[in-house]
Amino acid sequence: MxxxxxxxxxxxxxxxxxxxxxxxxxxxxxxxxxxxxxxxxxxxxxxxxxxxxxxxxxxxxxxxxxxxxxxxxxxxxxxxxxxxxxxxxxxxxxxxxxxxxxLSMMRGVWVDPDQRRVRVAGGATWGDVDRETQLYGLAVPGGVVSTTGVAGLTLGGGIGWLHRKYGLACDALRAAEVVTASGKIIRCDGTEHEDLFWALRGGSGNFGVVVSFEFEAYPLGPMVWNSMIVHPVDAVTEVLSRWQDWTSTVPDEVTSRALLWSLPDAPTLPPAVHNRDVLITAALYAGTPDEGQRACRALSGFGAPLADMSQARSYRTAQSSLDPFFPKGGLQSYWKSVYLDRLDEDATTFVARISHDRPHPTTMVHLPLLGGAMSRVGTTETAFGDRSARYLLSIDGNWLDPAEDDANIRWVRNAYGEAVRLRAASGTYLNFGGDADLDDADRARAWGRNVERLRRVKRTYDPENRFRLNPNIPPAES
Ligand SMILES: Cc1cc2nc3c(=O)[nH]c(=O)nc-3n(C[C@H](O)[C@H](O)[C@H](O)COP(=O)(O)OP(=O)(O)OC[C@H]3O[C@@H](n4cnc5c(N)ncnc54)[C@H](O)[C@@H]3O)c2cc1C
The missing domain is CATH 3.30.43.10 (Uridine Diphospho-n-acetylenolpyruvylglucosamine Reductase, domain 2)
Structure with a gap:
């Protein structure tokens, strides 16, 4: 013992x-x-x-x-x-x-529907938040898998289905309660410990243990329009090019993503898509289902899809529809990501090629559309950094057999090495990052010119770098 x-x-x-x-x-x-x-x-x-x-x-x-x-x-x-x-x-x-x-026992969520505020304990998941907030027709922008933790996702930024309408998860944060390295409890918000509040919005778990988050919530649901169209992977160049054109016309209410993947023979999926390499174009509309159906109609008209599963769904169903594909402890995973300023021919050709070369069916190439509300927050307003990229390209290596770790990690690293050299590539999103040890170049790619301020905040709240198991920011030297 x-x-x-x-x-x-x-x-x-x-x-x-x-x-x-x-x-x-x-x-x-x-x-x-x-x-x-x-x-x-x-x-x-x-x-x-x-x-x-x-x-x-x-x-x-x-x-x-x-x-x-x-x-x-x-x-x-x-x-x-x-x-x-x-x-x-x-x-x-x-x-x-x-x-x-x-903190996984600390999953309480308290909603104040009049003030549209939600207090969330430090170990809650997005499923916990959606369950409580949807009771009042409210939502906090989170991720796309309901079992993901609120803490890590928010502290690293938080891209999901609502970032174009309501910003990143960290943009909805209004206050936090933090236990610092010396055991002190600090509440921070836009006026108290403002530097800590700034750093928590994108600077990851460097500054202490967040025991509670206070978010602004926004009206949404219970039903939303959720497009989900499955194309044969051979159509990737044509469909991605049309998707790219379409994404430049959509309002902020539409958040969309393209996923290059293989779908299993799950009973919930039409047989036409079982065990096939596919391109999925998906969207969620932050408004009424009728408006959403109208705004997303064109998305259903590209190419000759294998299946169109677009429909009005409850927001909670949409938020948990990917859960079965990501069982806890079920996949070996190594991911890397780059932002793309545009989806030009160069980038589309690259995406098409790596999608064909994926070493395992569960490996995914994930292309969320960014922009909208998240891009209207200034680079230095939060620690998150530059938000000008139009897309994120995340190369999500997933596989089953531990004996294949080296081969899969090597494949993702090689693809990432090529991706950073694309003409449209800019920084990286560390929440979709597989490496724990960052060097200065990695930090610069993630936080840009916010690194120096982050290092100073780290020195104030954790001068000995006691919280070092995270995308780590070394304290500034005094
Ligand atoms: C299946 C899957 C789906 C995902 N989907 C999305 C998505 O849609 N959008 C997106 O942006 N990201 C997504 N991610 C990435 C995700 O945001 C990061 O992996 C995030 O770190 C997860 O947070 P967590 O609390 O679950 O993780 P943990 O592994 O528990 O923590 C991650 C980091 O945060 C620190 N941390 C955790 N809790 C606290 C706390 N209370 N106080 C201080 N530090 C803390 C940890 O020490 C660690 O460094 C996904 C990841 C997976 C595996």
Whole structure:
């Protein structure tokens, strides 16, 4: 029942049986060592490649547990991993022999429908938020898979189905409560600890453990128009070119994406698309289903689709329709992404080629349309950085067999290496990034000229870089 945990210096510290018992007595939530029942289930994260064994897992049930967990790490100089929804592709929420501060028991969501404000606990998922907000016909812009954590997605930006109408998830953030490296609780918003509030909107988990987020919510649903058209992959050049033209005409209410992928033989899918390489063009309209159907009608007219599954759906159904394809711990994953200023011939040819070359059917080439409300927020207004790109190109390597890790990672890296050299390529979106260790060039690609300010904020709130398992920003030197 003893535990071995790494210190920040890389030394191994042993917590004796007695010490672990003393620690247990402090917490309301469970404290698990590798000897405890349930440890092997609880340590599982989304990406199956990250089969890691934290030295101690503290399953926090509230702010007091988080403060005590952070304080324990501070006093003993322990390496900390913070887990929200556990969806990090790079695996920054878990590490061998770390102290894992697990927030997955903290999933409360409180809606104030009159003020259109939503308070969300630090371990909630987007499914939790959608369930509570839709009760009042409200939504917070989040992601496209309901099991993704609010915390990591928001702290890294947050692209989904509403970013063109209402901005990124981080743009809807109005305040946050943070436990800093020394165990202090700080509330930040547009006037209090403004620098911290700025940094949380895109600067990832560098500045402390966010125990609660306060978002603005917007009227939406319960029914929305959701286009979903499946084309044969051979039509990619023609359909992408028409999609590109169409996306330059659509209003902000339309958020659209193209997905190059293979669909399984799921009973919910028409047989015509089973086990085929396909191009899916999809859209969600942030307004009434009738308006949406009109605004998205042209999308159904490109090429000769294999299936058109466009229909009015409940917003919650649309938000969870991709969930079955991403089971927890079910896929090995390594993703990389670049922004594209335009989808020119060069980029379309590249996308068509890598879509044909995908090493595994579950690997996806994902092209969300950006712009709209998210692009009207200035580069330095939030830590997120430049928002001028028109598209994101995310090369989402997914596969099943751990023996194929090296080959799949190599394929994604090669494709990414080519993508950054495209004429239209600009920076990178780290939420769709597979590497935990960033260098200065990676940081510059992600945050641009915001890096220096981020480093100064890091120095203020975490000068010793205790929160280092994240897309890390080293503190500025004083
Ligand atoms: C299947 C899938 C679908 C996705 N879809 C989208 C999408 O539609 N849009 C999009 O933008 N991104 C998407 N992502 C990427 C996603 O935004 C990132 O992986 C994000 O980091 C996940 O957040 P999380 O809380 O689930 O992850 P975690 O792995 O728990 O955390 C990610 C990072 O945030 C830190 N962190 C977590 N909780 C806290 C907290 N409370 N306080 C401080 N730091 C914290 C962690 O330490 C870690 O560094 C998707 C990822 C997957 C695997």
């Amino acid at each position: 003893s535990a071995q945990i790494l210190t920040l210096d890389g030394e191994r510290q042993t917590l004796s049986d007695e010490t672990v018992e003393e620690i247990r007595a402090i917490f309301r939530g469970q404290v698990l060592t590798s000897d405890d029942l349930g440890y092997d289930d609880i340590r599982v994260v989304q990406n199956a490649m990250l089969d890691r064994r934290p030295g101690l897992i503290i399953r926090c049930t509230g702010t007091a547990d988080v403060v005590d967990a952070v304080s324990l790490a501070y006093k003993r100089d322990l390496l900390v991993a913070v887990r929200g929804g556990g969806h990090s592709i790079a695996g920054t929420c878990t590490a061998d022999d770390s102290l894992m501060i697990d």
